[in-house]
Amino acid sequence: MNYEGLLKDSWNFQKNNIVTYVLGTLIAIVGMVLIVTIAPLYYGLVNMAVKGARSQTVVINDVFEGFKGGNFIRSWVYMLIYLIVISIASEILTVLGTIVAIVFLFGMPLLVIKGYSGIDAVKGTFELVKANPVETIILYITMVILYFVGTLALMVGLLITVPLYQIVLAKATIELAGDEVETESATVM
Numbered sequence: 001m002n003y004e005g006l007l008k009d010s011w012n013f014q015k016n017n018i019v020t021y022v023l024g025t026l027i028a029i030v031g032m033v034l035i036v037t038i039a040p041l042y043y044g045l046v047n048m049a050v051k052g053a054r055s056q057t058v059v060i061n062d063v064f065e066g067f068k069g070g071n072f073i074r075s076w077v078y079m080l081i082y083l084i085v086i087s088i089a090s091e092i093l094t095v096l097g098t099i100v101a102i103v104f105l106f107g108m109p110l111l112v113i114k115g116y117s118g119i120d121a122v123k124g125t126f127e128l129v130k131a132n133p134v135e136t137i138i139l140y141i142t143m144v145i146l147y148f149v150g151t152l153a154l155m156v157g158l159l160i161t162v163p164l165y166q167i168v169l170a171k172a173t174i175e176l177a178g179d180e181v182e183t184e185s186a187t188v189m
Contacts, residue, residue: 082107
C-alpha cells in the first residue's frame with residue numbers, strides 16, 4: 001500500500017471540498033450529543049469519506065445518510081457490537097482494547113462500501129485485518145497520528161483531521177477489500 005499517495009490523494013480531495021467536510025463534521029459532532037444519533041451520524045461521516053475516496057461529489061446532506069433506509073439499524077448493530085467488545089476488552093487489559101480497536105478498524109467503512117449488515121461488517125473487518133495485518137497496523141498508527149495532530153490544534157483541528165482520517169481509511173478499505181457492492185452475502189440487520 002502506498003501510504004504517501006493515500007494521504008496525498010485524500011488531502012487533495014478534502015482540500016477541494018473543505019467547507020463541506022468541515023460543516024459535515026461539525027454537524028456530526030454537535031449531533032452526536034444525542035446518544036441515539038451517534039451511530040447514524042458516524043455512518044454519515046464515513047459515507048462522505050467513501051464518496052471522497054471514490055472522487056464523487058460530496059454534499060453536506062451526505063452526513064445524514066445514516067438515517068435513511070436500513071442504515072440506522074445497520075449502523076447501530078455494528079456500533080453496539082463494537083462498543084460491547086471494546087468495553088470488555090479494555091476492562092480486561094488496556095492493550096487488549098487497542099487490539100480490538102485495530103481489528104474493528106475497517107468495520108464502518110465496510111458497512112458503507114459493501115452494504116453489509118452490522119454482523120457482516122464485524123466478520124468482514126476480521127477477515128480484512130487477518131489478510132492484511134501489517135497494512136492494518138500501519139494504517140492504525142497513521143490514524144492515531146492524524147487524530148493526535150487534530151487534538152493538538154485545540155480541537156478545531158479535528159474538523160480537518162477527522163474527515164481526512166475517514167477518507168484515508170475509506171480509500172484503504174476500498175484498496176484492500178475492493179469497491180464492489182455485495183448484496184448477496186450481506187443481510188440487512
